[in-house]
Amino acid sequence: MPDNSSKRVLIIDDAALVRAYYRAALEAHGFVVGEALNGLEGLEKLLLEPFDLVIADINMPQMDGITFLRTLRSKELPVSSIPVLVTSTEAGPHDIAAARGAGANYYLVKPIKQETLAEYAAIFCGRPR
Amino acid sequence: MNEFLEQFLIESRDLVAQGTDDLMALAENPSDRERLDGAFRAFHTLKGAAGIVEFGAMTRTLHAAEDILASLRSSEEPINPDTLDEFLTCLDLTSRWLDAMQSAGEAPSTAEADADNMIARLVGSRGAAEVAHASAPGDDTWVGRLSVAAGSHFTEYRTALRYIPSPDAFFQGLDPMNVVAALPHLMTVDVVLTDPDVSLETMNTFNCSLEIVALMEAAGEQVRAALLNVPGKVEVRELASTAIRQSEEVQTNARSLIEAQLLVLQQSDVDRSVGRRASAGRTAVNALLYLGRSELAANVELAIATTKAENSPDPLIAAIEQALSGTGQPERHNNSPTAPVVPRALRVDMDRIDALVKLAGELIVVKNAIGHAAKLVHENEDPRAVIATLREQHALFERLATELQSAVLRIRVLPLRSVFRRFPRLVREIAVSVGKTVRFITEGESTEADATIVDALFEPLLHVLRNAVDHGIEPPEQRASAGKPAMGTLILRARRDADTVTIEVEDDGGGINVDRVRAVARARGIATAESLTAMSDAEATGLVFAAGFSTASTVTDLSGRGVGMDSVRTAVERLGGKVTLESQAGTGTKVGLMLPFSLMMTRLMTVEVAGQAFGLPLDNVVETTIVPRDRIVPIGAGRAFVLRDQTIPLIDLADTLGIQRTDTLSRSPAKVVIASAAGQIGAIEVDRLGERMDVMLTPMEGLLNGMKGVSGTTLLGDGRVLIVLDVEEILS
Numbered sequence: 001m002p003d004n005s006s007k008r009v010l011i012i013d014d015a016a017l018v019r020a021y022y023r024a025a026l027e028a029h030g031f032v033v034g035e036a037l038n039g040l041e042g043l044e045k046l047l048l049e050p051f052d053l054v055i056a057d058i059n060m061p062q063m064d065g066i067t068f069l070r071t072l073r074s075k076e077l078p079v080s081s082i083p084v085l086v087t088s089t090e091a092g093p094h095d096i097a098a099a100r101g102a103g104a105n106y107y108l109v110k111p112i113k114q115e116t117l118a119e120y121a122a123i124f125c126g127r128p129r
Numbered sequence: 130m131n132e133f134l135e136q137f138l139i140e141s142r143d144l145v146a147q148g149t150d151d152l153m154a155l156a157e158n159p160s161d162r163e164r165l166d167g168a169f170r171a172f173h174t175l176k177g178a179a180g181i182v183e184f185g186a187m188t189r190t191l192h193a194a195e196d197i198l199a200s201l202r203s204s205e206e207p208i209n210p211d212t213l214d215e216f217l218t219c220l221d222l223t224s225r226w227l228d229a230m231q232s233a234g235e236a237p238s239t240a241e242a243d244a245d246n247m248i249a250r251l252v253g254s255r256g257a258a259e260v261a262h263a264s265a266p267g268d269d270t271w272v273g274r275l276s277v278a279a280g281s282h283f284t285e286y287r288t289a290l291r292y293i294p295s296p297d298a299f300f301q302g303l304d305p306m307n308v309v310a311a312l313p314h315l316m317t318v319d320v321v322l323t324d325p326d327v328s329l330e331t332m333n334t335f336n337c338s339l340e341i342v343a344l345m346e347a348a349g350e351q352v353r354a355a356l357l358n359v360p361g362k363v364e365v366r367e368l369a370s371t372a373i374r375q376s377e378e379v380q381t382n383a384r385s386l387i388e389a390q391l392l393v394l395q396q397s398d399v400d401r402s403v404g405r406r407a408s409a410g411r412t413a414v415n416a417l418l419y420l421g422r423s424e425l426a427a428n429v430e431l432a433i434a435t436t437k438a439e440n441s442p443d444p445l446i447a448a449i450e451q452a453l454s455g456t457g458q459p460e461r462h463n464n465s466p467t468a469p470v471v472p473r474a475l476r477v478d479m480d481r482i483d484a485l486v487k488l489a490g491e492l493i494v495v496k497n498a499i500g501h502a503a504k505l506v507h508e509n510e511d512p513r514a515v516i517a518t519l520r521e522q523h524a525l526f527e528r529l530a531t532e533l534q535s536a537v538l539r540i541r542v543l544p545l546r547s548v549f550r551r552f553p554r555l556v557r558e559i560a561v562s563v564g565k566t567v568r569f570i571t572e573g574e575s576t577e578a579d580a581t582i583v584d585a586l587f588e589p590l591l592h593v594l595r596n597a598v599d600h601g602i603e604p605p606e607q608r609a610s611a612g613k614p615a616m617g618t619l620i621l622r623a624r625r626d627a628d629t630v631t632i633e634v635e636d637d638g639g640g641i642n643v644d645r646v647r648a649v650a651r652a653r654g655i656a657t658a659e660s661l662t663a664m665s666d667a668e669a670t671g672l673v674f675a676a677g678f679s680t681a682s683t684v685t686d687l688s689g690r691g692v693g694m695d696s697v698r699t700a701v702e703r704l705g706g707k708v709t710l711e712s713q714a715g716t717g718t719k720v721g722l723m724l725p726f727s728l729m730m731t732r733l734m735t736v737e738v739a740g741q742a743f744g745l746p747l748d749n750v751v752e753t754t755i756v757p758r759d760r761i762v763p764i765g766a767g768r769a770f771v772l773r774d775q776t777i778p779l780i781d782l783a784d785t786l787g788i789q790r791t792d793t794l795s796r797s798p799a800k801v802v803i804a805s806a807a808g809q810i811g812a813i814e815v816d817r818l819g820e821r822m823d824v825m826l827t828p829m830e831g832l833l834n835g836m837k838g839v840s841g842t843t844l845l846g847d848g849r850v851l852i853v854l855d856v857e858e859i860l861s
Binding site for chain 1: 382383386389390392393396401403404405407408409410411412414415416417418419426561562564
């Protein structure tokens with residue numbers, strides 16, 4: 001198992017079940033996990049604490065994933081450079097293009113296996129195998 | 130791989146091309162049964178070809194596609210566009226595999242994972258699970274039984290097989306046990322009767338009623354390939370627990386993540402570009418570290434800084450692309466330093482070969498006639514009669530040599546279709562990704578050009594087409610408000626005029642904003658304010674091709690992500706062609722690439738220095754002139770003169786080539802050739818200006834290869850060798 005202990009991942013998703021599922025997947029591989037319920041809360045967390053990766057949903061109340069991405073990318077460096085993995089149930093090419101257009105680095109369609117999520121997190125965080 | 134590889138590559142390329150044609154026609158007319166049949170045949174034959182060279186991943190992928198096509202053929206429903214797209218993607222993938230095999234001599238290491246993805250997409254597009262018998266999720270209890278039998282060793286095996294030969298197997302001359310015994314890396318075999326309750330009395334001994342199960346260390350692909358044409362039911366299960374497969378998948382995920390960063394970098398969004406680019410760079414660096422490629426990661430890291438400093442994504446894009454090509458061959462070249470490169474083969478019409486044979490025959494006749502004439506001289510025949518014969522034969526010989534030359538050139542000729550047909554789908558994808566609707570028309574695909582030129586055209590054309598879709602054609606709303614149809618039109622057209630092949634990319638978009646070009650050119654120091662005011666709009670527009678125009682802070686509505694049109698110009702000039710640009714604000718842009726029909730003929734002008742003749746390619750020669758000595762002034766270490774208000778640097782060819790002049794010509798006016806290459810202009814001083822001629826240029830070989838300032842040699846009529854100079858190198 002790679003050592004991910006110093007790597008911090010922020011999960012932004014309004015569904016508690018999804019957050020718990022992701023948290024379990026990531027903590028099993030040694031990641032430190034933070035949570036936020038929507039884009040606004042996610043931005044606040046990112047400005048307060050350092051994170052290596054954000055895993056964000058698209059459809060969320062208050063501030064959706066697209067707005068969150070746009071806002072994040074227009075902030076100052078280094079916070080604007082945090083890689084973002086979008087996970088969403090929408091699988092259409094337009095949804096993927098929209099997320100990319102807003103500044104997402106990758107897009108996975110839900111449902112996602114825990115192993116897959118952990119592996120992508122490890123790739124995003126640059127832990128050598 | 131095996132000895133059929135070369136043939137396989139030729140045939141497969143043809144089949145991919147043919148399949149693509151059929152699919153594109155189906156996109157126009159989804160109920161065209163003939164085209165559907167054609168596409169089916171192409172996939173089917175390709176699959177068969179892949180089986181012959183034992184390329185399992187390709188066989189499997191095409192098998193899945195073929196199954197879907199087969200069911201489409203038997204149903205009446207028209208083919209849906211998504212499925213069609215997946216078929217095209219499948220052929221694209223095949224094409225990439227073929228390229229990889231061409232250069233490396235074997236299937237790429239990512240092929241298995243690519244195949245898995247492709248099959249999943251194909252099945253997904255169809256919305257049905259019943260694809261290849263080999264990949265259908267069926268009754269897996271036999272695998273369970275095998276695992277119990279194998280006990281703790283089960284995890285060591287890669288593949289499980291169940292094979293039920295068809296009942297008439299014996300009549301087909303097939304021995305099922307032989308088939309199984311020939312399987313690669315076989316570990317355990319078990320044979321049972323398909324009907325365990327059968328009694329000796331009722332059993333038909335002529336029917337094969339066996340079920341064979343086996344475990345092996347070979348990859349599933351190898352097993353499937355080995356049983357490809359065996360009649361009966363074959364089920365192959367890959368045992369997912371093996372470390373090998375997992376590591377392949379991991380590699381693919383990391384690679385696709387890196388690839389996705391290229392798309393992120395290609396977004397044109399000025400406000401948020403800094404954060405976006407930095408995040409893409411960070412992601413790529415981390416994914417490379419994850420793959421254990423820290424040296425590649427370091428390169429990308431450097432490029433992040435460059436990208437930020439230059440405010441252009443290009444350095445980062447280039448670094449990531451380079452890293453990707455580096456991750457494609459993980460450490461493998463360490464143990465096999467010389468990958469066998471499959472020689473490039475060309476398919477030639479039989480007619481063209483026949484024409485050559487006929488010409489060769491006629492040349493023999495002329496040779497005999499000349500021999501006969503020599504004999505007549507020897508026998509003291511009247512010399513005047515012999516001269517008449519020789520003249521006659523010389524004329525004949527000249528005609529044959531010319532014909533032979535053009536016949537040989539025609540062999541190297543390909544229709545542009547082979548490159549044009551790759552664009553419709555790419556243009557569609559680019560259009561979708563930037564939210565535009567574009568009607569893409571190609572004209573003159575059957576225009577022919579030298580194979581080298583056709584091969585080299587893809588990149589520059591894609592560049593131009595992408596620019597047209599991205600920046601030329603306006604978004605639908607903007608078009609509507611300008612009174613244009615919402616759907617933009619993009620035309621790719623080719624035609625041949627004598628020795629020139631012209632390719633045009635024409636769009637009906639907003640045209641190039643000349644004021645913007647002037648502003649950028651000035652800001653980038655490409656032209657001074659004075660010269661810009663003096664320039665016509667057309668001349669100013671042409672500045673987009675200037676080197677350095679789009680390398681940096683030109684993230685504008687014009688150039689977006691700073692795509693370098695100068696790279697298009699460079700590519701085309703390298704082929705001996707030139708680019709043109711016409712643009713009209715509001716109505717559209719037309720980019721023209723004018724290329725020589727053949728690379729082998731070069732027009733030369735000869736010059737003489739210190740009694741020695743040299744050739745200068747006429748394409749580089751702007752004009753020749755005579756300059757009085759008193760108008761030549763020293764500038765720095767060099768010399769220059771003013772011609773029509775332009776200061777032109779003057780180079781003495783003898784000095785440059787290191788030739789000693791025996792006499793000095795310093796009193797007489799200088800004879801100069803004004804030449805241009807790669808956007809530079811300069812004057813070359815020579816002793817004498819010579820004639821013009823068409824020659825076949827032979828590139829320098831062996832020790833002379835890479836000699837500076839020389840591009841090749843040619844034989845003169847009197848048998849002397851003429852050295853042809855590389856003007857670009859001489860001017861630099």
